[in-house]
Amino acid sequence: xxxxxxxxxxxxxxxxxxxxxxxxxxxxxxxxxxxxxxxxxxxxxxxxxxxxxxxxxxxxxxxxxxxxxxxxxxxxxxxxxxxxxxxxxxxxxxxxxxxxxxxxxxxxxxxxxxxxxxxxxxxxxxxxxxxxxxxxxxxxxxxxxxxxxxxxxxxxxxxxxxxxxxxxxxxxxxxxxxxxxxxxxxxxxxxxxxxxxxxxxxxxxxxxxxxxxxxxxxxxxxxxxxxxxxxxxxxxxxxxxxxxxxxxxxxxxxxxxxxxxxxxxxxxxxxxxxxxxxxxxxxxxxxxxxxxxxxxxxxxxxxxxxxxxxxxxxxxxxxxxxxxxxxxxxxx
Amino acid sequence: xxxxxxxxxxxxxxxxxxxxxxxxxxxxxxxxxxxxxxxxxxxxxxxxxxxxxxxxxxxxxxxxxxxxxxxxxxxxxxxxxxxxxxxxxxxxxxxxxxxxxxxxxxxxxxxxxxxxxxxxxxxxxxxxxxxxxxxxxxxxxxxxxxxxxxxxxxxxxxxxxxxxxxxxxxxxxxxxxxxxxxxxxxxxxxxxxxxxxxxxxxxxxxxxxxxxxxxxxxxxxxxxxxxxxxxxxxxxxxxxxxxxxxxxxxxxxxxxxxxxxxxxxxxxxxxxxxxxxxxxxxxxxxxxxxxxxxxxxxxxxxxxxxxxxxxxxxxxxxxxxxxxxxxxxxxxxxxxxxxxxxxxxxxxxxxxx
Ligand SMILES: Nc1ncnc2c1ncn2[C@@H]1O[C@H](COP(=O)(O)OP(=O)(O)O)[C@@H](O)[C@H]1O
Ligand SMILES: Nc1ncnc2c1ncn2[C@@H]1O[C@H](COP(=O)(O)OP(=O)(O)O)[C@@H](O)[C@H]1O
Ligand code: SF4
Ligand SMILES: [Mg+2]
Ligand SMILES: [Mg+2]
Numbered sequence: 001x002x003x004x005x006x007x008x009x010x011x012x013x014x015x016x017x018x019x020x021x022x023x024x025x026x027x028x029x030x031x032x033x034x035x036x037x038x039x040x041x042x043x044x045x046x047x048x049x050x051x052x053x054x055x056x057x058x059x060x061x062x063x064x065x066x067x068x069x070x071x072x073x074x075x076x077x078x079x080x081x082x083x084x085x086x087x088x089x090x091x092x093x094x095x096x097x098x099x100x101x102x103x104x105x106x107x108x109x110x111x112x113x114x115x116x117x118x119x120x121x122x123x124x125x126x127x128x129x130x131x132x133x134x135x136x137x138x139x140x141x142x143x144x145x146x147x148x149x150x151x152x153x154x155x156x157x158x159x160x161x162x163x164x165x166x167x168x169x170x171x172x173x174x175x176x177x178x179x180x181x182x183x184x185x186x187x188x189x190x191x192x193x194x195x196x197x198x199x200x201x202x203x204x205x206x207x208x209x210x211x212x213x214x215x216x217x218x219x220x221x222x223x224x225x226x227x228x229x230x231x232x233x234x235x236x237x238x239x240x241x242x243x244x245x246x247x248x249x250x251x252x253x254x255x256x257x258x259x260x261x262x263x264x265x266x267x268x269x270x271x272x273x274x275x276x277x278x279x280x281x282x283x284x285x286x287x288x289x290x291x292x293x294x295x296x297x298x299x300x301x302x303x304x305x306x307x308x309x310x311x312x313x314x315x316x317x318x319x320x321x322x323x324x325x326x327x328x329x330x331x332x
Numbered sequence: 333x334x335x336x337x338x339x340x341x342x343x344x345x346x347x348x349x350x351x352x353x354x355x356x357x358x359x360x361x362x363x364x365x366x367x368x369x370x371x372x373x374x375x376x377x378x379x380x381x382x383x384x385x386x387x388x389x390x391x392x393x394x395x396x397x398x399x400x401x402x403x404x405x406x407x408x409x410x411x412x413x414x415x416x417x418x419x420x421x422x423x424x425x426x427x428x429x430x431x432x433x434x435x436x437x438x439x440x441x442x443x444x445x446x447x448x449x450x451x452x453x454x455x456x457x458x459x460x461x462x463x464x465x466x467x468x469x470x471x472x473x474x475x476x477x478x479x480x481x482x483x484x485x486x487x488x489x490x491x492x493x494x495x496x497x498x499x500x501x502x503x504x505x506x507x508x509x510x511x512x513x514x515x516x517x518x519x520x521x522x523x524x525x526x527x528x529x530x531x532x533x534x535x536x537x538x539x540x541x542x543x544x545x546x547x548x549x550x551x552x553x554x555x556x557x558x559x560x561x562x563x564x565x566x567x568x569x570x571x572x573x574x575x576x577x578x579x580x581x582x583x584x585x586x587x588x589x590x591x592x593x594x595x596x597x598x599x600x601x602x603x604x605x606x607x608x609x610x611x612x613x614x615x616x617x618x619x620x621x622x623x624x625x626x627x628x629x630x631x632x633x634x635x636x637x638x639x640x641x642x643x644x645x646x647x648x649x650x651x652x653x654x655x656x657x658x659x660x661x662x663x664x665x666x667x668x669x670x671x672x673x674x675x676x677x678x679x680x681x682x683x684x685x
Binding site: 058059165167195196197198199200201203204207208222224225226228229230248249252262263266267268269270271272273274275276277278279280281283284 | 375376489491492519520521522523524525527528531546547548549550552553554555556572573576586587588590591592593594597598600601602603604607608
């Protein structure tokens with residue numbers, strides 16, 4: 001079976017070139033250098049139709065960059081995205097247009113992506129009209145259908161975004177994405193800004209839509225309990241790299257990578273009761289200047305000499321399980 | 333002997349706005365023991381921060397404490413003149429904010445700020461104050477504290493800045509600290525380090541603390557007791573483990589069940605229907621009633637926060653749940669019984685009419 005979407009060795013580097021003043025200063029001996037951030041580093045993941053892949057990791061590890069690259073918002077610096085067997089770099093402009101509609105992104109703050117001066121009916125029906133999915137005359141009926149689908153009262157469709165609560169706005173954001181008949185949703189911290197009781201409503205909505213519309217999700221979140229709930233498989237990222245990839249239940253039963261283990265141990269757990277914390281030391285290093293070898297080695301309780309020198313590849317370390325750690329590859 | 337450090341009784345803080353009176357805090361009662369942490373939880377807008385500000389005397393116009401009592405040890409804080417409140421702040425009590433820059437001055441070195449904070453409340457030499465500042469930073473897990481003392485706030489990461497703010501709050505070994513969502517903006521591994529340090533500092537210094545958060549999972553791991561707020565009131569309180577294991581208020585129960593957990597993987601989550609009511613238009617009814625599966629006609633009257641008695645809890649006679657140090661109380665006409673199986677599945681369609 002070919003994957004629906006295949007992320008192949010995707011890297012994204014952001015460069016902030018020197019401005020004129022810095023270049024001048026360099027002429028007289030200053031040492032200003034171009035800022036270079038490797039946001040994602042050789043990431044390979046593939047998603048089958050109907051699957052939910054969770055992507056977790058601490059801020060700055062490259063989750064959003066990966067999601068945006070998949071959604072076609074960022075161009076990969078190297079590597080390729082393969083959609084239904086066809087590489088993005090090989091697509092005709094027509095195929096590429098279809099791809100950009102098929103893969104929709106749901107953001108954390110739908111408000112920032114909703115035009116405050118446009119009524120909801122416009123926000124939802126604009127893209128499908130522009131792309132010829134529906135005619136202008138069908139706009140209203142179509143919007144009603146979309147709002148019903150996301151559990152929003154359709155009689156509110158002539159209102160403006162500011163007249164809605166956070167949870168309602170997120171439903172509007174989802175309705176707008178669904179309006180172009182996507183097959184794949186990239187959800188980037190889509191429930192992070194919502195209150196707990198509203199989070200549950202939106203998670204349920206995502207799960208219902210998955211069944212009704214046969215959707216595939218890349219579900220990005222820093223919240224492990226949410227990812228655990230919704231995902232079939234989980235990828236854990238650290239400083240631009242995937243360090244572990246596993247079926248959800250196996251990962252939570254026994255994380256293999258030392259970072260995955262630390263992250264899972266430290267995630268707050270409602271049902272674990274009061275506890276003494278034994279946190280790992282230190283902070284995530286700056287992506288401007290990542291540590292050599294395994295990026296995690298300065299914080300890793302089990303690091304050895306090789307970890308400082310050599311980058312561990314993500315490879316199969318047990319049936320169905322991948323991790324990037326020297327410790328594990330040696331054992332395998 | 334446990335000693336009650338802070339006790340709040342029926343606190344009311346209202347905002348007199350052009351749109352009407354916002355009853356942000358509308359009858360909050362709670363208490364915190366020495367060396368313990370109370371987790372104050374609730375959704376955004378439920379009045380957690382304003383409760384914290386009220387204790388510290390930091391409520392600004394158009395807000396005002398209009399009723400109730402706040403006792404810090406044997407002192408009544410409501411009605412205390414400003415200069416006296418200012419003397420208490422940073423000395424006997426302190427606040428930690430979500431944004432550490434609320435505490436830190438961007439143009440002063442950490443050193444200067446910490447030494448000033450000590451000398452404002454105590455006559456000690458600069459040298460001694462410096463030593464205490466350095467030890468304070470070390471206690472919150474800041475590596476090479478001597479060097480950090482020389483830094484300006486912007487030279488530190490967000491997690492480091494929050495640690496400095498926490499160190500400053502603890503500098504004068506206060507009786508009481510309010511921490512308002514101090515780890516909400518931080519990553520899991522940093523949050524976990526800070527929770528560990530706060531827990532240890534409270535235990536060691538005997539400081540009583542209110543830890544405000546919207547995240548029940550955080551307080552479940554950290555706090556000794558929990559108070560759950562809804563629409564300006566505490567609706568349930570008690571020992572943290574007991575409240576989480578056997579919530580009595582339908583709102584607490586709903587909140588807990590809407591958090592994804594192991595046993596729920598892949599299933600629909602419980603969802604509390606609707607959303608929080610506007611604090612401008614609170615009527616005489618239980619403010620949770622429009623979202624509540626247990627409501628009956630008596631819920632048209634606001635219930636009181638009453639000590640929680642459960643018939644046949646363990647024994648045959650009525651026994652109060654909770655140990656003596658952490659009494660349990662609930663504000664509901666129909667508290668769920670510990671034995672009663674919780675309703676499952678989404679209840680939005682099954683609300684009584
Ligand atoms: N447009 C951009 N320009 C420059 N750097 C960026 C840009 N977007 C992200 N980055 C950097 O790339 C890294 C990864 O960021 P991001 O993908 O947003 O991480 P996450 O979503 O996991 O928090 C960070 O160091 C971030 O500062
Ligand atoms: N300056 C103000 N003027 C009017 N209303 C306010 C003001 N500050 C807070 N409120 C209201 O008080 C209520 C409680 O706020 P807050 O204590 O900040 O909630 P929480 O911390 O639980 O999110 C909110 O509904 C808020 O709108
Ligand atoms: S008082 Fe009534 S409406 Fe309010 S929470 Fe209890 S049962 Fe529900
Ligand atoms: Mg992000
Ligand atoms: Mg608040």
